[in-house]
Every structure is written in C-alpha cells, then in structure tokens.
Amino acid sequence: SGGSKGTEVIKIGVIGPMTGDNSMYGTSVREGAMLAAKEINAAGGVDGKKVEIIAYDSKGDKTEAVNAYNRLRDQDGIVALVGATFSGETLSIKEIAIGDNMPMLTPTATHKDVTLNASNIFRACYTDPYQGATAAVFAMENLGAKKAAVLYNIEDPYSEGLAIAFRDKFSSVGTVTNYEGYTAKDADFRAVLTKIAAQDPEVIFLPDYIAKIGVILSQIRELGLDMIPISGDGSDGIEVDYADVAEGMYYANHYSKSDESKLVQNFISNYDKEYGVQPNALAALGYDATYIMLQAIDRAGSFDSDKIIAELSKTDEDYVTGHITFDKNGEPLKSISVIKVAGGKQVLVDKVSAE
Amino acid sequence: MLKVQNIDVFYNKIHAIKDVSFEVKEGEVVTLIGANGAGKTTILKTISKLLEPTNGVILFRDEPITKITSHQLVYLGLAHVPEGRRIFSKMSVFENLQMGAYIRNDKSQIDADLEKIFHYFPRLKERINQPAGTLSGGEQQMLSIGRALMSRPKLMLMDEPSMGLAPLLVQEIFNIIQTIKNEGTTILLVEQNANKALQVADRAYVLETGKVIKSGTAKELMEDDSIKKAYLGG
Amino acid sequence: MALLEVTDLSIQFGGLKAVDNFNLTIDEHELVGLIGPNGAGKTTVFNMLTGVYLPTEGDIKIDGESIVGKKPYEIVRCGAARTFQNIRLFKDLSVLDNIKIAYHHELNYSTFEGIFRLPRYWKDEKTAHENCLAFLDIFDMGDYASIQAKNLPYGKQRKLEIARALATKPKILMLDEPAAGMNPKETHELMDTIQLIRDKFDIAILLIEHDMHLVMGICERIVVLDYGKIIAKGTPEETRNNPDVIKVYLGE
C-alpha cells in the first residue's frame, strides 16, 4: 500500500489525541516516535532512506481518527502506522486497516480485541487482561493480600479491562470486597471510599491514569484509610506530582526508570535532552514501536505490506520496555515491571512474567 | 423642551420615518395623530433613544441627545409610557412603581408620589402585592402610567395610554393628563382616540406613512374636515 | 337548545375570586357584548370558555355537550374559537399559512400521504390553498397572503387573527378587544367586518370591548361584569341607562 514506493523517504503515520484534554497521551507517543526516527536518521536511516514521522491529532475522537488514518494513507502515503494511541481509535481504524493490509503496530492500545482476527495488526504493550491478572497475582503472592477492593472508571475501556481481570484473578484465591465504578469526570470518591473502608480490604486496585489516581489517593489519605493502593501502567510517573500521597503504592509498568540497562538509560537521557522532560511509559512505547516497525521494514527490504508484516512477526529483540517477541496474534510476550513508590522515587520491585 | 429636526428612521430597509420635524414647548401638550403604522411609536422610541435615527437631530432641553443613551435621558427628565405597557410582569405592582422611581433617592417624596398614584388608580392599591403579569390588561396600563409618573418627569412621552381602558378610566386618564400638565409637566401624546387627545392638547401634528402632513393648534385640526373624516370618525 | 350555555361559572386565583357565578346563554346567530371595568374578569371568562383555565366551579355547554376539562384544541372542534387581547399570531409565518394552520381540520391526508406526496395530498392542498385565499379575500387581505404576519400593520394583524379564528369553522366566535389600538375610522370598518362575519358565516359572536361606540352599535345584548359578578344584562339601551353600569363603568 501507499504511494511512496521508490521515494527517498519512509513515511510512518502516528495517530493519537494531541489536542483536547487527553493531549498528553498522544503527544508522548508522538515524541517517543519522533525521537526514535531522529536517532535512526542520524544513524543513516533505513536502507539509506530517511524516515519521516507524520503525526495526526485525533482528539481521541473515533471519527477524527478514521479521517486521520485515511488521510495518512491517501494523502501522505504512509508505509506503516504506529498507532493509534487509544484503544477506541485503534478499533475504529481496525477494519479499514485490515482491508488495506496496512502494517500496524499500536504502541499503547491495550484493548483485548485490537489484534483479534487481524494479521496486519501488532502491539507493543501488553493487554489489559494480562496486566490486570498480573497485578492480582502480585497482590496475592508478593503482598500476601486476602481481601482486595477494586475501584475503576466505568467509562474507560482500559480501566474496566484491568478491573475485570484483576477481579477474576484475585477472587480465585482471595475475596474481592468491593467492585466499584465511577464515571470519567467524577472527582469525589469519599463516599465510595468510606464504603470500601468499612469492608477493611488490605489492598485497593486503582486502574486509571495518574490524574485520577492522584485524586483518589489524596482522598484515601484525607480519610486516613490504610489500604495499599495498587495500580497499572497508567500510574507511570505518579511519583513526580503526587509523591506524598503515592508513597508506598505499587504499580505495573512497562519499564522502570531505575532499570540500569544501557538501552533504558540512553533512552531516558536522549529524551530528556530532546524535550527537557523525563519520558513516561507512553513515550517509551512510542519509541519502541517505532524502532520495531522500522527494523521490520529494514529487514523486509521493501515497502511491501506482506513482507513488512511477515518481518514484524519475527521480531525478537531487547527494547526499552523489555524483550519483545510476538505470538501468532501479534501480541507481545514480555514481562511486567512492578514498581513501588518509595521516597518519591520509582523502585523496581519485581519483574513478573507471563504465565 | 423638545425639538425634533429632520429625522429619518429605518427598520433594516423599511423607511419608517421620513424627514420628520416638530417641536414640543415647555408646558405644552402636543399630540401626534396618525393611522396604524404611520410611525407614531417609532418617533417616540427614537426620542427616547430606543431607536437611532439615521439622519437629523433631536434636542431635549436644548441639548442634542445624539450621544446620550436611553437611561441617561431618564435622569434628564424624560419618561416614556411605552406601547404595549411593558410592565415588569414578575415583579409586584409595588416593585414596578419603585422601579419607576429608580433614579430618585428622596424617600419621603417617593412615598408621597406613591400615594398620589394610588389616588389616581385605587385599583392598583388593591393589587399592590400581586405579580404585575397577572393583572388585567387595563390594570397593567394603569401601572405603566403610574410607573412613568414615579420618575417625576419634565417631559412625558405617552404611547396610547388609553388603549384597553374602560370608558370611565379613559376619562380618568385624560383628567390625569390635564392634571400633570397643570403641574407643569410637558407631554407628547400619541393616541388613537384623537377626539379626546385633541381636547387636552395644545397643538397637534398629523402623520401619514412616516411623514408629517399637517400641523396646527388642536382647535384648528379639530375643525379641519379632512382630519375629521380620516381620524375623528366624523 | 342554546348554542352556548354557561351555568354558575367561577374561578379562584389564590384568594381572588376573579369570576363569580357567571351565567350566560347564547343562541345561534346572536351578537353579545361582554363589558365591564378593567380587571372585572372578562378575559378570564374567555379563558375558561376556551379551556385555557379550568374553572373552579360551574359548567359550560356547547350544543348541549359539556366542555369543561377539555383541552383547548378539543374545544375548538366543538365549535368555539377566539382571539386574544394581546395579539397572538404565528409571527414568522406568512399570512396565508396562519390561515392554513387553522384550516387544517379540512385537510384529510395522512402523514404518509403527505410525506410521499400521494394524490390526496395534492388534492387537499389545492383546495385548502384556494379556500384560504378566498377566505383572505373576504377580509380584503388577499394581497398580503405571502407577507410575514409580524410585518403587517397593527390593524391588519387584528383582522388576521379574527380571520384565523374563523378558519376553524366555529359556531361561536369570541373576540377579546378587537378594536383596541384602532382609531375611530378603523373601528368603524371593524364594526362592518364583524357584522359581515356574523351574517356570512352565520355564527354567534361574543365580544369584549371597551369602545362603547362599537359595543352599543352592533351588540344585541350586553352583559356587564364587575369584580367577577354580573351586575347587569340587557339591550344596549338598557345597559347604557343602567345606573350601576354608569357608576362603575361608563361614567358621566
């Protein structure tokens, strides 16, 4: 696909929310991808060709994502797509992309159905069910918890996906005392927390993004409750703004900044140099996904979709977010880093692997 | 007191007032006569700056009012009894009258004036706490006149004050006009009831499709045959 | 049987008994005036007769059928139409459409037929169009058919409102101060119109008006209301000379 065959640049599309209230997610992915492209170009490009990242905003809106995808394909002639950022957008593009046989690697869409029945679609992150179940295992085995509460965002597929998996896994051994939902714009959790506290769970699972978890944590502290908060990769970076309330919590992540591997430390320092901030997990995933994709194109030695897809499925290497191989569905097989917030810093507690 | 000089007024493209000039001297009652749609209301609204003339000047107390806004005119002594009553329907009768005295601060005088208005219109006193919107049409008309009087105006513009009033009250309204005239208030009166209007007026202007076609003292016009035929039902 | 029969009609607003024990019968083709001081309760009577207010007590019958509790549009179908003291036209619509809306009972095509423009639509619309235009002509308003109602001069608006009420094919027409805001000449023309309507459409008319010239000139009977109660009934002559009516209403 694409009209750029034989040209001197390799165009890679990126889609995500870059304006609007979710803009931080899309921009992180974009910045990660741009950094990867820059590094590769500095090293001579792919097959001597320069890489160009074309990133389009979707506002997180499905209609816009479809328009953006169509535009990338028809107007810009991309070779492959690194995206989209959110599961909803990715799923809206999915059917069209299957029809186009577009090589597609989403860095961050964790919805279980993203890669289902789609030979051209891969992802760089682990799925919601996998992550949620892992968190439950960690709570039971590492923390020895018997009772757990779940508080999740019913409007967010990511949050709900994690919550369901956690609940199902945890209840196989322990008790889930509360399984409570809230809506995306909710800000007050005192009522529901008070209710949860009455059941006395040892841990509370909070699958959401930093901003919301920060609020929930501060209300947990305000009410003086003593449950251990556990969370997913949405909490990555929570120790920056919410150090005091997040102290002692655990969360699953794609990598740990305290990981001493050269790959990770290089990425962190390059990113910091480029953008003046520390990268979050989304940036890391955008960075990795871009590398994976470009390496596959390099190996394919052509822009032919089938060849690129074939090479993608052969991926087997170390990246910032871990060692990545894909299963037959295009799911990554990688381990999860569990991080504890201690002294306002990320501390790598354990690497929990796929079962 | 009031000089209107060559004004033109448009509603978008409709030329409603065409080169109209007239004058109201201090202490006079002047009436504008004209059929429906002749432009009487438009003229009154232009004088109180609810509409803007495209041409011409209006002098109120020898000052051009070009740069003056509606609400400032009230402070200068202008009051307007608008067409269609325009009372504040959710406010009580009492509050409506208070709004009439919005520009005043002399509490005791205000109270005295209130009494005077209740004397003119006893019905208003009976309904003093009722929301004005539930008053009958005629009651609302009384309220509208009373409200305008509460500002103690020097010049009062009255747009069909007798509309919808019972015969007894129509008489009463004209008596009141006479009274306030005697108290020194200047009045520009628009009335369908031209007979009655000419009886209290000193002078009159006749309007037809936005133009002044005739003017003169009330007496002259009352005897004018064409006026009789067209407006006095005679 | 009388066309309109009102018995012991009363309504209370909070502490105020706006209409108190009102009784009235009107026969076909009659022209009756309802007068009284401002706030006497005349418009309120209209509002009860047309279903806008629900009376606290009493009964209203049109052609022997009680209409109390019916919706305004049901009452229209029973044959009572009205105009409003403050003109209420469909301002943004054309004069013709104002009439057509009131005339809709004569059109029978279904929504489906209308949407897909089936033959009955064309037939009905054609007759409606012609009839409504003819109707406007009766009022000398044919030339205004396509003008927006709000752009009509005041007097014409009043006329249109009357025409609109008539388009519902009423048996009794109630006019609330039709001459308000008209000059003597226009009022005179209105008198002719009212009489013309009565004869041409052969209906009864109940009229509220403060213009005594008009009321005395055309009404056959007059009912006088004060503080919600009937204080006099009779011919114009009797009413004019009734001392109570002179005292509270007419003056002099």
Add this chain to the structure above:
Amino acid sequence: MNKNTIKSYLVNFLAVIIIFALMKLLMNIGIINRYYQGIIVFILINIILAASLNLATGFLGQLTLGHAGFMAAGAYVSASTAIMIKANFGWLPNIAILLISLIIAGIISAIVGVAIGIPALRLRGDYLAIITLGFGEVIRVIINNIRFTGGAQGLTGIPRISTFDNVFWITVLIVFILYTLTHSRQGRAIVSIREDEVAAEAVGVKTTRFKVMGFAIAASFAGIGGGLYAHYIAFLDPNTFNFMRSVEILVIVVLGGMGSLTGSIIAAIVLTILPEALRSFADYRLLLYSFLLIIMMIFRPAGLLGTSEFSWKSIYDRYKYRKESIIKREKA
C-alpha cells in the same frame, strides 16, 4: 402551483442524481480518494443528525441537548441487529442486512423518543433542554453498565456495511422526508407550535400529538444516523455519544439556521470539514475552531440561512428580476 412544484421536485431530483454521478466519477478517476470519501460519509451522517435535530429544535421549537442519546440508541440497536443477522442469516446481501438493521434501529429510537417525549414535552424551553441533556447522560451510563453493549470495552465485530452509495441515498431519502413533512399540514402544525403554543391550541392544533410526533421522528432519524455511523466505523463505545456530540449537532443546526434544512446541510459540510482543514494548525486547532464558531455566531446570529431554504427557484427569480429591472432601466 401544482405544476411548478412538481417541476421543482424534478429539478431537485435531477440535481441530486447529477451530484451523485459526479461524485462517483471523481471517485473512479481518483480525484476523490478514500480520505475525501470518508469525510463525505461523515458529512452525510452529520446531515442526517442535524436535519433530524432541526425538526425537533428548528421546526418544533424544542431545544434538545441529548440528540446523541438517540443516535446512541440507534447505533447500538442497529449494530447488534446486524451482528445477529450476520450470524444467523449470513447469506443475506449486505444491503438487506443494513436496511433491516436500520429500520429496527429507527423504530426503537422512535419508541425511546416517544417515551422521553410524552412526559418531557410538557415542559418548555430550557427545562426540556435539561431533561434531554439528562437523558443523554443517562443513556450513556446505561450503555456502560449493560452487557450486550460491551460496556466501556465497546462493541466490536460490527459488520462494516455502510458504503458511500447507501449512506448517500439514505441521506437523500431522509432529507426528502423531512422536507415534505415540514411542508405538509403536519409540518405546519409543528411549526405553529414553535411560533405560539397557546395560539396553536386555540386554533385546534393537537399540540401534544404533534410535539410527540415531531420528537419521535427526529429521534428515529437520529437513530438511523447512528446506525449508519456504527456500520461505517464498525466499533462503538459509549464515549462516542457524549454530551459534546449532542452539542456538535446542535451547533450545526443553529449555525445553519433553525428551521432551514438546507442550512443544516451547508453547516454540516462546513463544520465537518473545518477540523480537517485546520489540521495544519496542530495544537491550536481546537482553539481556532472555537474562535471561528464564536465569530460565525456573532456575524450570523440567525444562522447561515436563517429560516429560509435554498431553492433553485429563488435563484431563478432573482436572476429573472435582475434581468427585468435591467430591461426596465434600459427602456427608461
């Protein structure tokens, strides 16, 4: 009038066919690529949504802030119906599956519309707006919480059977129905309610009935619009139908002109293209969009077309008039 009207119907019908043929041609030779085609499909869906809302808000005069709720109801019903049909009667042609699903979606949405409408339409103005707003929010929470919708996870596996061709013709049909409806005796009754409800009742218009009818038809078409959307994007989640979506549709209606179907069409085109056209402004895109919205409202407070409809006849008349006046002037 009969002949002229029929003639103008024919002219319009011809124009629609020409537009369609032209678009197909441009698509075939690649000038309209699939990117533009995708945008056109969204424009058409927005036209359906806006035109139907215009019936409720512009013609009937009932401010509605929950149109996305009806769209959602239709989208989910249509999607699940199609999934079911595909599973059990997979041999049916796509167009049949689409039509059956859309009809069921339309009916269910109409029922929802009636259920909301009967009680809510007793309220006036802003109160109705709030109730419909509340309804829109409630329906989203419901979708999030019930099973067959897939909750926040969304509904996947929806047959992707909305094509440009069928979306185009369904839009034409719906706009046609709305136009003829609003220009019939029922339509006049609906408009009279907007103009003055008390007076409408006083001339015998069954206000409740026509309010509910207008509302139900609007809801039904919104449901069909939702269905087309579902079958185009093949994925549904409740967030798609949030309050902002309702607002977007309302903005199209008001910007186009309340009570003008052609206005809605033009505004749908403008407002669907605008965000795409503003792509190059990157981070300032939304800022600019809202700014332009304010500016457009300030300069055209009654909307682009006001309450009038675009018609060939009026253009022709104007042309004729100009010609005549030129002739007159020359004669003089």
Add this chain to the structure above:
Amino acid sequence: MILFLQQMINGLSVGSIYALIALGYTMVYGIIKLINFAHGEIMMAGAYFAFLIAITTNLPFPLVLVFSMIMAAILGMFTEYIAYKPLRNAPRISALITAIGVSFFLQNLALVIFKANPKIMPELIVKKPISIGALKIGTVTLTTLVLSIIFMIILDIFVKKTKPGKAMRAVSEDKEAAMLMGINVDRTISITFAIGSALGALGGVLYSITYTQVFPTMGVMPGLKAFVAAVLGGIGLIPGAVLGGFVIGMIETVSKAYISSQWSDAIVFGLLIIVLLFKPTGILGKNEKEKV
C-alpha cells in the same frame, strides 16, 4: 449510624461546592436567560488564577481568593462584552451557541497555556479534619459550607432588596422597559456577570483545594452538575441554587455509598427528570401559568 452521618458530611462537602457554582449560574440565567455554558470554564480560570498567585507569592488564603475572584470577574465581564453583548437581540439559542464556543475556547486556551497535565493546587487551607464526636469534617468542607450559605443570604438580599438588585430583575424581564426607568442595562448585565464569575471562581478555588488539582477541563462536570442543581432548585432563584446544590450532593453521595457508585450519575439525572416532571419549575419554583 456513624458511617451514615459521615457519608452525609461527604454529601455536604460535595453539595456546598455545587451550591457555590450554581449561585453563579442562577445569577446569569436569572438576568439574561442565558445558560452560560462557559461558567464551568470561568470556574476553571478562577482556579488557575489562584494557583498562579499561590505558587508565585506568599499571599494568605483570603487574599488569594479575592485576587482570583476579581480576575474571574474581569474575565467574565470581558467574555460577556465580546461574545454575548453582540447577540443581545439575537435568538436566545444563538447566544447559547456562543456560550458553548466561549467554553471551548477557554478550555483550549488553558490547554495550550498550561497543558493537559493537572497542576497540583497548594494546600491553601490546612486540611485538618475537625472531629465532632466520631465524625470528621474537613476544614475545606466547613469553609465551603459557610461561604455558600453566607453568599446565598447576601445575594438574596442584594437581589430582592437593593436597588442594583432590583435593576437586575427589571433587566431580566424587559431590557427596553428597564432602560426607560433609567437603568444602565449594559452595566447591570456586566455586574451580573462579574458577580456570577466571582462566585464561580470561589467555587473553583475551593474545588481545586478539595480535589488537589487544577486542569483545563476541570470545570466541565461540576459546571454541568451545578447547572443541574440550579435547575433542580428552581433556576433564577438564589436559595434554589443552594438547595439544589446540596440536594444533588446528597443524592450523589447516597447513591455512591448505598446504591451503586457506577449508576450515581444516572440516578442524579434520573431524579432531576422526575422532579421536573412533577414540578416543572424546580423545587422552589412557583408554578405560574402564563396569562393569556
């Protein structure tokens, strides 16, 4: 029982913020019949003003509050002047659309300036819970509660008894007639926006202290809820706004605590619908049939 009472205090805390914001809504709606969709964004702006001044200076809390209220009042008057005033004589719904436009604009402006990441609001009030028996009530809650009631009383008296207040009511009914009374309509509307916006800012600051964050879309949900509160209580009525705020806060809390946290929004809106159907003018509104 203790648990229940504690939940009631939670409800009060939520409700009193809604009440404060709803006051601003009701003021503006009451006067120009505009659902000021941008009110939530004014509230957000107020929170940012407070945030900025708090991190750059050491002003005490009351001064931070006053500063933010003044700035928001200016912003409110400015938006009125730019976006609503030109539409005074336009159809009401057009003004509604500009209000939505202003709301988008302010949100996106904040996004461009401050980015989507929430900023952490400094703890301007020491958040020490005060214990009453076994119950705990936060200092912020107490402040909000007291302020909302004080402002309700002040505003109610202001609108009912003072001259400018009466002028507002006159303007709300008939602008032209109000001019003929000598009322400066433009200024009156400006003042209304100023007061409404200042109250919005007050709500915004307290909201952001309670929930520790300031972010561009923070105004959306409380704005919507506060609006619902204003309608529920009887829009245009000052005590109604406060009552509505508390009622919504309580319902939300009770449904989260005892019925279902995920259904709480549906319950709030569902209840609103039911109340309006039985009492179309809200809890405190009077049912007045239009006189014809």
